[in-house]
Amino acid sequence: MNAVAVDGVWKFYGDYPALRDIRLEAAPRACLALIGRNGAGKTTLLRILAGFSRPGRGEVRICGTAPRDTATRRRVGFIGHGISVYDELSAIENLTLFGRLYGLKDPKKAASEWLERTGLERVAGGLVREFSRGMRQRLAVARAFLHAPSVLLLDEPFTALDDRAIAVLQRLLREALAEGKTIVMSTHQLREALELATHVALLNRGSVAFSGERTAEMAADPGFLYARYGEG
Amino acid sequence: MDFFRQVMVVAVKDLRAELRTKEAINGSLAFALVILLLFAFAFDPTGDTTREISGGLLWIVFAFAGTLILNRSFARELPNDCLDALIAAPISGAALFLGKAIANYVLLLAVELVSLPVFGIFYNVRWSQQFPELMLVLLLGTWALTVLGTMTSALTVNIRLREVMLPMLTYPVLVPALMGAMQLTMTLIAGAPINAENVMWLKMLVGFDLIYTAVSLVLVETVLVG
Numbered sequence A: 001m002n003a004v005a006v007d008g009v010w011k012f013y014g015d016y017p018a019l020r021d022i023r024l025e026a027a028p029r030a031c032l033a034l035i036g037r038n039g040a041g042k043t044t045l046l047r048i049l050a051g052f053s054r055p056g057r058g059e060v061r062i063c064g065t066a067p068r069d070t071a072t073r074r075r076v077g078f079i080g081h082g083i084s085v086y087d088e089l090s091a092i093e094n095l096t097l098f099g100r101l102y103g104l105k106d107p108k109k110a111a112s113e114w115l116e117r118t119g120l121e122r123v124a125g126g127l128v129r130e131f132s133r134g135m136r137q138r139l140a141v142a143r144a145f146l147h148a149p150s151v152l153l154l155d156e157p158f159t160a161l162d163d164r165a166i167a168v169l170q171r172l173l174r175e176a177l178a179e180g181k182t183i184v185m186s187t188h189q190l191r192e193a194l195e196l197a198t199h200v201a202l203l204n205r206g207s208v209a210f211s212g213e214r215t216a217e218m219a220a221d222p223g224f225l226y227a228r229y230g231e232g
Numbered sequence B: 001m002d003f004f005r006q007v008m009v010v011a012v013k014d015l016r017a018e019l020r021t022k023e024a025i026n027g028s029l030a031f032a033l034v035i036l037l038l039f040a041f042a043f044d045p046t047g048d049t050t051r052e053i054s055g056g057l058l059w060i061v062f063a064f065a066g067t068l069i070l071n072r073s074f075a076r077e078l079p080n081d082c083l084d085a086l087i088a089a090p091i092s093g094a095a096l097f098l099g100k101a102i103a104n105y106v107l108l109l110a111v112e113l114v115s116l117p118v119f120g121i122f123y124n125v126r127w128s129q130q131f132p133e134l135m136l137v138l139l140l141g142t143w144a145l146t147v148l149g150t151m152t153s154a155l156t157v158n159i160r161l162r163e164v165m166l167p168m169l170t171y172p173v174l175v176p177a178l179m180g181a182m183q184l185t186m187t188l189i190a191g192a193p194i195n196a197e198n199v200m201w202l203k204m205l206v207g208f209d210l211i212y213t214a215v216s217l218v219l220v221e222t223v224l225v226g
Helices: A042-049 A070-075 A093-102 A107-117 A131-144 A163-178 A190-196 A217-218 A224-229 B002-021 B023-042 B046-073 B079-088 B093-123 B130-157 B162-189 B199-225
Strands: A004-013 A016-026 A031-035 A057-062 A076-081 A153-154 A182-186 A199-204 A207-213
Touching: A004 A042, A004 B162, A016 A042, A016 A182, A016 A199, A016 A207, A031 A042, A031 A190, A042 A057, A042 A153, A042 A182, A057 B162, A070 A076, A070 A131, A076 A131, A076 B079, A093 A107, A093 A131, A093 B002, A107 A131, A131 A153, A131 B093, A153 A163, A163 A182, A163 A190, A182 A190, A190 A217, A199 A224, A217 A224, B002 B023, B002 B093, B023 B093, B046 B093, B046 B130, B079 B199, B093 B130, B130 B162, B130 B199, B162 B199
Parallel strands: A031 A182, A031 A199, A076 A153, A153 A182
Antiparallel strands: A004 A016, A004 A057, A199 A207
């Protein structure tokens, strides 16, 4: 069974089709990189996969169930454009809060472990509003990984990250793939993404222009796909 | 059991965040006190007419000051896209809504309980002579404002003019509950009991609370996700 299955998905904003008949699949242990220019539909697709909005037509399945099922939401970790943590709470309070919402048995222990794994243990009690941008991003990564999701949906995960945060995220994503998890990420940073990706999908004006395994040719020349399949 | 645990997690999170920033409660409390003071200047506090309408004035103040708290309810989730994280979490929209409503309720009641003695002094009314009955009206009327305001806050969270839209959408629907709360408060402040003549307003307040709570719990998932 595919971890992520998108079957004939359309999404309309008014009359404008932001997504047109998208068909994609990602197996366990696969890392699918969604690439495409601004407005290609990457974020719209990821938001449908995460259950933030519903498709106009078509069907999405995450591990065989609908994105809005409670069981599905327990299996999914999402990093969007925002860091999705509260400025008024401390790092440990934020992670404990999400640990409780995800029904973890020991939310405080899980929060402490993830603060350590992301190098934030020394600022565990500090308010997020006092954090640097890199620290906030690492906390966002910890929040997404906290409940051990089997599917990770990442929207531009490398954007605005400092070198340390990029290294932390890449390490965690490699570990996740080795553990059999599935990653779907949208990105403009082709070099970082193609290092990790096992599969690539190029979106062009809401349609899939290319979908397939990542080849050595793509990794060597990140602009290859754009040059070959157009960019919209 | 999980549902109520999730409700409390959301409520405690909202209260903790609000107590750290005090953005909504400071604004709401200051607004309530200033309006009470201005109305006291506008009307003669010793006049019988003023005492007769004072219950109505009180609920107008609560309704206006309340929107400052209710506006922040879902809007506080917008910085850093925190609403996405809550929607992505495996909790029902109903648990999220009820948690936020409880947090709003606590904050609104706090503002009202501070405003009441000030109201008593400015308007020369003995508001505490039927304290338990007045508290019952306060609890029911405030829940009506809270549940409707929290739902409207969810509805308008992504609208640019949400500060304008929230009162515009809330007040017209709230009219029956406000009328009941005003009538009962005026009666109790005047020293009269809740009897067969005015118990209808109490029943309507209870009915309003039950209906709008049920409708909100059913619809909030659709409002948040579409």
